[in-house]
Amino acid sequence: MTTPCLRVENLNVMYDVGKRKLHAAKDVSFEIAPGETLGLVGESGSGKSTAGLALLRLIEPSSGKIMLGDTNVATAGRRELQLLRKRMQMVFQDPYSSLNPSMTIEQLLTEPLIVHADMAASDRRAAVGKMLESVGLHAGYAARYPHEFSGGQRQRIAIARSMMLHPDLVVLDEPVSALDVSTQSQILKLLKNVQAASGTAFLLVAHDLAVVRLMSPRVAVMYLGEIVETGPSARVYDEPAHPYTAALISAVPFPDPVRQRSANRIILGGDLPSPLNPPSGCRFRTRCPFAMDICARAAPPTVQVEGGGVAACHLHTEGPKLGGRSLNAFMRERNIGAMEVTT
Amino acid sequence: MSTTTIEQAPAVALPPTSTFFQRFCRNRTAMVSAIILAIIVLAAIFAPYIAPHDPAKSSLRAILKPPGAVYWLGSDDLGRDVASRLIFASRLSLVASVQAVAIALVIGLPLGLIAGYVGGWIDTIISRFNDALMSFPALILAVVIVGLMGPSLSNAMTAIGLVYAPRIMRVVRGSTLSVREEVYIRAARAMGCGDIRIIALHVLPNVMGPLVVQATVLMGQALLAEAGLSFLGLGAQPPLASWGAMLGTAFPYMQQSPVPTIASGVVISVTVLCFNLIGDGIRDSVGRMRRAGD
Numbered sequence: 001m002t003t004p005c006l007r008v009e010n011l012n013v014m015y016d017v018g019k020r021k022l023h024a025a026k027d028v029s030f031e032i033a034p035g036e037t038l039g040l041v042g043e044s045g046s047g048k049s050t051a052g053l054a055l056l057r058l059i060e061p062s063s064g065k066i067m068l069g070d071t072n073v074a075t076a077g078r079r080e081l082q083l084l085r086k087r088m089q090m091v092f093q094d095p096y097s098s099l100n101p102s103m104t105i106e107q108l109l110t111e112p113l114i115v116h117a118d119m120a121a122s123d124r125r126a127a128v129g130k131m132l133e134s135v136g137l138h139a140g141y142a143a144r145y146p147h148e149f150s151g152g153q154r155q156r157i158a159i160a161r162s163m164m165l166h167p168d169l170v171v172l173d174e175p176v177s178a179l180d181v182s183t184q185s186q187i188l189k190l191l192k193n194v195q196a197a198s199g200t201a202f203l204l205v206a207h208d209l210a211v212v213r214l215m216s217p218r219v220a221v222m223y224l225g226e227i228v229e230t231g232p233s234a235r236v237y238d239e240p241a242h243p244y245t246a247a248l249i250s251a252v253p254f255p256d257p258v259r260q261r262s263a264n265r266i267i268l269g270g271d272l273p274s275p276l277n278p279p280s281g282c283r284f285r286t287r288c289p290f291a292m293d294i295c296a297r298a299a300p301p302t303v304q305v306e307g308g309g310v311a312a313c314h315l316h317t318e319g320p321k322l323g324g325r326s327l328n329a330f331m332r333e334r335n336i337g338a339m340e341v342t343t
Numbered sequence: 344m345s346t347t348t349i350e351q352a353p354a355v356a357l358p359p360t361s362t363f364f365q366r367f368c369r370n371r372t373a374m375v376s377a378i379i380l381a382i383i384v385l386a387a388i389f390a391p392y393i394a395p396h397d398p399a400k401s402s403l404r405a406i407l408k409p410p411g412a413v414y415w416l417g418s419d420d421l422g423r424d425v426a427s428r429l430i431f432a433s434r435l436s437l438v439a440s441v442q443a444v445a446i447a448l449v450i451g452l453p454l455g456l457i458a459g460y461v462g463g464w465i466d467t468i469i470s471r472f473n474d475a476l477m478s479f480p481a482l483i484l485a486v487v488i489v490g491l492m493g494p495s496l497s498n499a500m501t502a503i504g505l506v507y508a509p510r511i512m513r514v515v516r517g518s519t520l521s522v523r524e525e526v527y528i529r530a531a532r533a534m535g536c537g538d539i540r541i542i543a544l545h546v547l548p549n550v551m552g553p554l555v556v557q558a559t560v561l562m563g564q565a566l567l568a569e570a571g572l573s574f575l576g577l578g579a580q581p582p583l584a585s586w587g588a589m590l591g592t593a594f595p596y597m598q599q600s601p602v603p604t605i606a607s608g609v610v611i612s613v614t615v616l617c618f619n620l621i622g623d624g625i626r627d628s629v630g631r632m633r634r635a636g637d
Contacts, residue, residue: 103544
């Protein structure tokens with residue numbers, strides 16, 4: 001593998017909640033190759049957005065390494081960070097609030113150029129026109145204000161803004177979840193095309209599994225601040241090796257009712273435990289249908305999974321000793337059908 | 344990056360959105376107030392051409408004359424034309440209000456932005472100092488300052504400006520606190536904008552709405568304060584006239600000649616009312632833009 005565009009090692013983010021510490025992201029590690037898209041999925045409160053924001057130092061990480069190329073973002077000083085910002089950008093979830101209502105589209109799109117690039121005003125204007133067209137908007141819209149556009153158009157503008165400096169990495173924080181379903185596919189296509197043309201790496205933070213599967217060849221699944229499983233999308237989706245991943249995927253309905261009924265499904269009960277007081281050992285054990293004694297005692301080991309990727313679960317080394325086989329295979333062997341866990 | 348147009352956005356005409364100005368014009372009360380105020384301002388600018396008499400020229404043969412063809416609003420106790428004096432006094436009164444509000448803005452706006460944006464102990468210090476100033480009655484503090492610095496309209500309005508600065512500061516700080524949490528501020532930071540750029544280009548334009556409303560309302564209040572101080576003899580000094588000073592000099596002769604007192608009072612009230620109604624109009628027009636924006 002070539003040098004990764006981004007390598008995150010043991011990233012930790014802590015919030016102070018009163019006198020207590022909230023461990024919002026715990027030892028998060030992953031890599032993104034240049035031009036690649038990594039999907040980061042998990043339910044609300046799993047820390048996926050926190051991790052995305054920490055990468056850009058919009059939230060201060062408490063420890064860990066964030067290597068963008070060969071520079072560590074986590075320890076960069078003010079000056080250095082300013083230079084790094086040129087190489088990494090962000091697209092936010094809500095295009096209604098991420099564009100300053102008092103600025104025209106031209107002002108919004110030229111801002112990154114003014115801040116980072118030494119360009120003549122006419123060149124900037126030309127760049128804005130070009131970029132607007134490449135995201136499917138008329139160059140003539142440059143003089144308008146954000147409130148004159150629909151949600152999908154605004155998200156196009158936000159994407160255009162993030163691409164103005166041809167960054168190495170763009171963090172997409174739920175880029176389509178605030179949009180209509182019909183608009184979502186247009187925006188996703190746009191993102192794919194933009195990436196194909198620019199070679200920018202994406203970190204796609206999303207809770208919508210279908211979106212992530214469509215967009216990213218590789219996914220990382222987060223639960224309560226930890227990455228529990230990573231791997232190629234096809235493998236993770238079809239043959240999950242961590243019970244939480246299996247549960248997440250079970251939650252997506254099949255369009256075919258026969259398949260829907262016959263599937264090995266894991267239905268989770270209860271809510272995320274409070275991240276202020278996470279369960280001991282494996283953080284998922286309170287909602288895990290396969291929880292064993294050891295899960296409360298020790299943090300699960302990270303195991304290589306057949307078909308690529310890793311999973312952090314005791315099932316692979318204790319109890320049934322799956323040893324990297326998928327959970328589906330295990331459930332088929334034992335003839336376990338749908339499982340429901342209530343807590 | 345290539346410029347292949349991916350998928351032309353649907354060529355639907357963008358929804359018609361009204362500008363702030365259009366909405367303001369549709370607000371009849373505010374519009375009428377703006378027209379009246381414009382007339383007053385024009386009268387102040389062109390006072391020498393409009394006033395029928397020299398405002399400072401007294402005539403012993405025309406003391407406390409009732410209104411008539413020569414003296415439209417009668418004459419005062421020194422035989423000066425009240426109408427001309429009112430027209431000329433508008434200059435002093437308006438300039439005095441502008442001065443007070445300008446001072447309040449120069450002090451209050453940057454402090455409010457800093458306190459709201461930076462937060463922390465800086466905010467605490469500025470805000471506590473602010474609270475202390477707010478607890479002073481405006482007029483009394485102005486009287487004290489004028490007492491120390493000597494009676495003059497400029498001193499009086501500087502004092503009023505200082506007293507009003509906390510009100511501007513409080514409004515700006517409050518708006519800044521809410522704007523600071525907006526996603527577009529985070530987006531600006533992600534883009535690499537410095538704090539000064541963020542404050543000037545991202546925060547300031549978005550606190551303008553409440554700020555303009557507050558400044559307009561303060562204009563009315565400053566006018567009233569000027570009138571009050573001048574009425575007490577602490578503001579405009581003779582022979583200059585301000586509306587408040589005129590009210591003060593006409594008041595003892597109200598029994599013999601009520602018109603000058605009433606005229607000065609009406610002019611003050613109408614102008615203050617205009618400022619307040621314009622402030623309300625701006626507030627409503629700005630508010631609707633926000634709502635229609637989503």
